[in-house]
């Protein structure tokens with residue numbers, strides 16, 4: 001009998017190959033089988049584990065294969081990776097892994113049955129094989145990260161922090177929730193719905209409960225909770241606002257941080273903007289669920305805002321589009337997609353966006369820059385360039401680094417700048 005969880009995981013991996021995000025690939029696959037599918041949780045775990053460990057898995061498979069893995073049919077590639085995951089990482093018995101992998105190949109790509117059988121048998125016998133001689137390559141493969149990233153992080157953070165960061169990236173992320181403080185505290189949520197979550201020392205309102213579809217969370221429909229990483233909650237909490245302020249969130253996306261700001265401070269006059277109008281569309285609906293006033297929304301290129309908005313906001317948040325290299329735990333596929341050239345291109349874009357958004361800040365107002373990346377190009381370099389070109393802004397303090405290995409959050413960089421004048 002075909003194992004449904006494995007089949008769903010393989011199909012999602014094939015979708016991922018087409019370039020969508022891991023979350024979308026899985027949602028599309030699970031959406032097709034329904035929310036109550038008994039294998040949903042298992043398929044999710046197998047799929048994400050395979051994406052996380054892919055570099056190590058591909059290395060082991062590559063040793064047993066007589067042609068490049070990329071030349072194989074996507075279904076076969078996905079079956080081999082899943083089998084290698086179960087052998088090397090999950091340490092399942094070899095006979096069961098080979099047997100189920102060959103059966104699944106028989107269903108999805110019959111001519112490849114013999115090859116899958118031979119390759120997985122060899123992986124089961126030889127494991128990861130001998131370590132590469134080059135210590136950086138060996139470390140990168142062992143922790144399933146691209147070599148270029150291992151090299152950068154070793155030079156920047158040292159070996160202990162690099163390994164800790166990579167280990168964190170390879171763990172299963174809990175589902176962190178933001179508790180809507182207008183409903184009650186995290187403890188009140190636990191009492192009311194008779195559950196016990198994990199509290200985070202850095203953010204009092206952050207609570208993790210077991211992974212499950214967000215919409216089926218207790219109190220979700222009534223607006224008690226929203227999914228949001230701890231680092232992201234901290235970024236929103238760090239922007240100090242007062243009732244009645246005019247605030248712009250210029251890279252608002254689906255409005256997670258904008259809604260966190262509105263939940264926290266009453267009577268904000270908040271404008272949420274983004275380049276993608278389709279992203280902004282869900283914000284009004286989410287505000288209704290949370291029982292908070294909906295922010296105004298507007299599609300806008302933050303690098304070129306219209307003059308009518310210049311100097312009119314007391315606070316402007318720039319949650320800039322970035323490499324996401326601080327979020328590889330939740331978005332493991334980014335490690336396979338992001339290259340150094342992307343980091344540089346993103347940094348140029350961030351510089352343009354920050355300069356554009358600065359024009360919106362009123363005299364005496366605050367400009368907050370945040371990225372979920374710890375790379376120098378996207379963080380301190382952007383700020384240094386900005387301050388060099390904008391003498392009317394200054395940084396009252398140092399930037400804040402949220403590093404997974406120290407804070408137990410996604411990697412974030414956060415900097416608050418102020419505009420001179422009364």
Ligand SMILES: C[S@@+](CC[C@H](N)C(=O)[O-])C[C@H]1O[C@@H](n2cnc3c(N)ncnc32)[C@H](O)[C@@H]1O
Pocket residue numbers: 232250251252253254255256257258273274275276279300301302303319320321322353
């Ligand atoms: C890091 S995400 C924002 C996440 C969002 N603030 C949240 O808390 O969920 C960056 C966003 O910037 C948007 N973006 C990219 N380039 C932009 C530009 N030039 N102007 C405005 N928004 C832009 C992207 O569409 C994306 O939604």
